[in-house]
Amino acid sequence: MTTPAGEPGEAVDHRKGPRRRGEVLQAAILDATLAELAEVGYWRMTMQSVATRARTSKASLYKRWPNRAEMVVAALRHRGGGPMAVPDTGSxxxxxxxxxxxxxxxxxxxxxxxxxxxxxxxxxxxxxxxxxxxxxxxxxxxxxxxxxxxxxxxxxxxxxxxxxxxxxxxxxxxxxxxxxxxxxxxxxxxxxxxxxxxxxxxxxx
Amino acid sequence: MTTPAGEPGEAVDHRKGPRRRGEVLQAAILDATLAELAEVGYWRMTMQSVATRARTSKASLYKRWPNRAEMVVAALRHRGGGPMAVPDTGSxxxxxxxxxxxxxxxxxxxxxxxxxxxxxxxxxxxxxxxxxxxxxxxxxxxxxxxxxxxxxxxxxxxxxxxxxxxxxxxxxxxxxxxxxxxxxxxxxxxxxxxxxxxxxxxxxx
DNA sequence: TATTTTGAGAACTGGCGGTTCTCTGCCTGT
DNA sequence: ACAGGCAGAGAACCGCCAGTTCTCAAAATA
Structure with missing residues (x-):
């Protein structure tokens, strides 16, 4: 849920500014995916909207996942919430x-x-x-x-x-x-x- | 916008065949819908493909149903297959x-x-x-x-x-x-x- | 025949998925 | 320290389809 730079701020042109790579960028994308998912829902979330929110480009998304579905799966996994513990209430x-x-x-x-x-x-x-x-x-x-x-x-x-x-x-x-x-x-x-x-x-x- | 084709611009009028209307046309469209459904499936079926198969135009489809889903529902109803009889096998x-x-x-x-x-x-x-x-x-x-x-x-x-x-x-x-x-x-x-x-x-x- | 209704056909808008191209910041090997 | 290359940014671009609108002509109507 980190949502890196929060909401405000105008687009930073990463061609000039600090450019993220690898894991850092990946995490930013997945956080943006989760945020979009929560905010507008699966069907209004587009690759472009995720890229924009993460302040990156569609190309960087497609470099990592072949389509939206796999990206969402990765985002959910990224969020954590692994397999639940076996409950033991006694009955x-x-x-x-x-x-x-x-x-x-x-x-x-x-x-x-x-x-x-x-x-x-x-x-x-x-x-x-x-x-x-x-x-x-x-x-x-x-x-x-x-x-x-x-x-x-x-x-x-x-x-x-x-x-x-x-x-x-x-x-x-x-x-x-x-x-x-x-x-x-x-x-x-x-x-x-x-x-x-x-x-x-x-x-x- | 605009582009109301201010000038006639030489329309290609090869619409010569007998033109269907009303119920006849409607039935042709629904049959085409079922055929497309069977042949290419719901997701490859487009409004254009149905219109083409029925030898009509998208506009005629949208005149009758607001979207693909409703058209498909109408097509299924058109095909018949009402509520099934209550079976009685004895057990x-x-x-x-x-x-x-x-x-x-x-x-x-x-x-x-x-x-x-x-x-x-x-x-x-x-x-x-x-x-x-x-x-x-x-x-x-x-x-x-x-x-x-x-x-x-x-x-x-x-x-x-x-x-x-x-x-x-x-x-x-x-x-x-x-x-x-x-x-x-x-x-x-x-x-x-x-x-x-x-x-x-x-x-x- | 004159008029109205309706279908045919095509152009157009708008949006999105997915790709590709160029430019450039950042990292690494030497 | 510097060169070379990897990888990200940004934007243009393609193709596809939903849905709309415009024009023209055929059929129905009067």
Whole structure:
């Protein structure tokens, strides 16, 4: 969130003034990307607007990333917010809700704005973004799996209930709600998924 | 600006063929839209390409619909394919699978191509398309509800299990798969949803 | 026949993605 | 210390498409 020179200031002609390079410039570009994303949203953000805000040129952007989508992905990664810690509330319900709430919170903010744009881009040319897609879901699935296995170890649910479709469907439904109805995803949706679907399914006998 | 062609300037009038109007023209445009949709897909279809294929002009398209999305919706409606009949296979599993398969088949074809494009458009400006969205889901939910209630009447499942989250989540998961992984949606995904999630959830005791 | 409506066709505006070209500041090797 | 080269700045440029507007003529109407 540093946003280097802040907002004001007229354009510094870096042909004369200090010229940034390498990491410094890269960071400035990514910060500008995040700022644009937050300020005008994915769809009003153009390569030119990012370049201008970072006080650099489009060419410098394209030297680093082949298109807007990859630049946005890099910006999100740059911001940090790595894989979330596995919650441990002591109960399956608490753990799952923590994961879903954290996911929903992300979608309600900057990440959601980006995700919305990237998803549309993905719908436009599905083949170009297969790896991005995979990468987005594996960490989440691993998280859910861990939670469920711990619940099984505690005896809260039968171990054989932890199967692939069960692992992924709760977050998928949150995604779906976000895609179809947009942000914010109400908390009732999350509790509904957990209490009406996931828990009944797992604790059946 | 200006450039009102002050002078006649020798117009090339090779518009000699019989000129269509009204409904005939409208139908030709919608057919051309469907053809383009099938041939090059939503994203390579341009207003110009549709106009050219229909042997008309962009102006005639914009006279009828404000943008590509609405034109595509009109084209799909023009093609027919109204609400599907409620399946009655005698078993809950059969009925639900019939609904899901029919939905998946739609997504695998022309409708899916259009839906992909419209969804991306929807992600772009969510507020402009709220009604379209609602219209798409209500009929499907009604269908599922009917199937579940019939199963409850047969005694296959407890009547109190038929609650809103349960009604909608199976088709939502099919959507999600389509959105994330594209078409075609494998049949194993459908049977997985039914056998690993929906049926265990409904028939638990 | 005279008039009105509507379609055809093309030019035009405006914007954006992406590329390329030139100029020049900054770094590095010697 | 200096030369050479790498890399960034800035702008021009290409292609593409959405959407608009203008003119002319064909079909409908009177």
């Amino acid at each position: 399956l319900r608490g753990d799952v809700l923590a994961v879903l709430r954290r996911g929903a919170d992300s979608l309600n903010g900057l990440f959601g704005e980006a995700a919305r744009g990237l998803m549309a881009e993905n719908l436009t040319n599905p083949e170009d973004t297969a790896n991005l897609r995979a990468q987005m879901f594996t960490s989440r699935d691993k998280l859910m799996r861990e939670i469920l296995e711990r619940a099984a170890a505690r005896g809260e649910i039968p171990a054989e209930a932890v199967r692939p479709p069960v692992i992924g469907f709760a977050p998928a439904l949150v995604d779906h709600h976000f895609i179809i109805y947009g942000a914010p995803v109400p908390d009732e949706v999350l509790t509904g998924i957990v209490d009406d679907l996931l828990l009944p399914l797992l604790t059946r006998r | 809950l599993r059969g009925d639900v699978l019939a609904v899901l398969r029919r939905g998946a088949d739609s997504l695998n074809g022309l409708f899916g191509e259009a839906a992909r494009g419209l969804m991306a458009e929807n992600l772009t400006n969510p507020e402009d398309t709220a009604n379209l969205r609602a219209q798409m889901f209500t009929s499907r939910d009604k269908l599922m509800r009917e199937i579940l209630e019939r199963a409850a009447a047969r005694g296959e499942i407890p009547a109190e299990a038929v609650r809103p989250p349960v009604i909608g989540f199976a088709p939502a998961l099919v959507d999600h798969h389509f959105i994330i992984y594209g078409a075609p949606v494998p049949d194993e995904v459908l049977t997985g949803i039914v056998d690993d999630l929906l049926l265990p959830l409904l028939t638990r005791r």
